[in-house]
Amino acid sequence: MVTVTGMLASTATACGASGGGAPANGLVLYNGQHEQTTQALVRAFEQQTGINVTIRNGDEATLAAQITQEGSRSPADVFYTENSQPLMKLAGEHLLAPTAKATLAAVPAKYSSPAGNWVGVSARVSALVYNTSGLKPAQLPSSVMDLAKPEWAGKLGIAPGETDFQPIITSIADTYGSSAALAWLKAVKSNAGSHNYQDNETLVSEVNSGQVQIGLINHYYWYRLQAQLGAGKAHSALHYFAAGDAGYVLDVSGAGILASSSHKAAAQKFLSFLVSTAGQRVIAQTDSYEFPLRPGVPAHPGLPPLSSLHPDPADTIARLGDGSLALQFLQQAQLG
Secondary structure, eight states: OOBTTOOOOOOEEEESOOSSSOOTTOEEEEEOSOHHHHHHHHHHHHHHHOOOEEEEEOOHHHHHHHHHHHGGGOOOSEEEOSSHHHHHHHHHTTOBOOOOHHHHTTSOGGGSOTTSSSEEEEEEEEEEEEETTTOOGGGSOSSGGGGGSGGGTTTEEBOTTBTTHHHHHHHHHHHHOHHHHHHHHHHHHHHHTTOBOSSHHHHHHHHHHTSSSEEEEEHHHHHHHHHHHOTTOOSEEEEOOSTTOTTOOEEEEEEEEBTTOSOHHHHHHHHHHHTSHHHHHHHHHSTTOOEEOSTTOOOOTTSOOGGGOOOOTTOOHHHHTTSHHHHHHHHHTTOO
């Protein structure tokens, strides 16, 4: 779960270290990714390199704001996020260092920073989760814009505080214009009514239990719920929008090194590990249910091949930006 309004976690998880700071030969990782995914990656990295990593978990937007506030005094060496927007924000503020060219070359360039100061690690795609007892596939919308129609009043659930929601708003605004994006947000808010949830975990659970019929999420939340419930016990399924739809967005999780870091060599090793075959296999083999970005590393066997999905090709890293436009619209619609 990553929410715009979430508070920074006060605990620091140290794999091989303890206390608030990292040892002299270690790294401090500000982590906005899912904790279990990051812990698995850090354990494997420490075993391979002997470099200790202290993890400070928190909401990615809150962590990005903290890094901005800390400036050159930040104790962080690496920032690992669930979405590209916080990294783009810090890059725009010149707070990230260049990523090694060999690390950038490990994944297709379209998934990483256009300026080369952070690397894409994994990906997810937006999708609808729907209750299979209440809805049939033929009834489901082919476009995200259809969610604003009156027929979804009382049936739609949303988690607008999730940073995963922001790229969808940006995509809609770039495709249909700012006025259309704001009108869509207001209509979606009205259709959702009281089904406005704090996070995607709650949203997918409520859809699965039949408390609400349909919700807009990233695909992996449903796969994680399915794994928790057990095979054949879910009462929900995923539905993807029509190929290239503005709501069919590929989100990239990435990592960058802070320009203020005094452990850049070790930090470069960490980024290199994230996109190495070993690191990408950790993502593929755990319950992350995200798509590895390194060519040749297959995703979790329960997932469809990334190549079989058809998100909007216009939604580049640069186009999705730093999330500031989406935040403005959320505030104007009184959803943020």
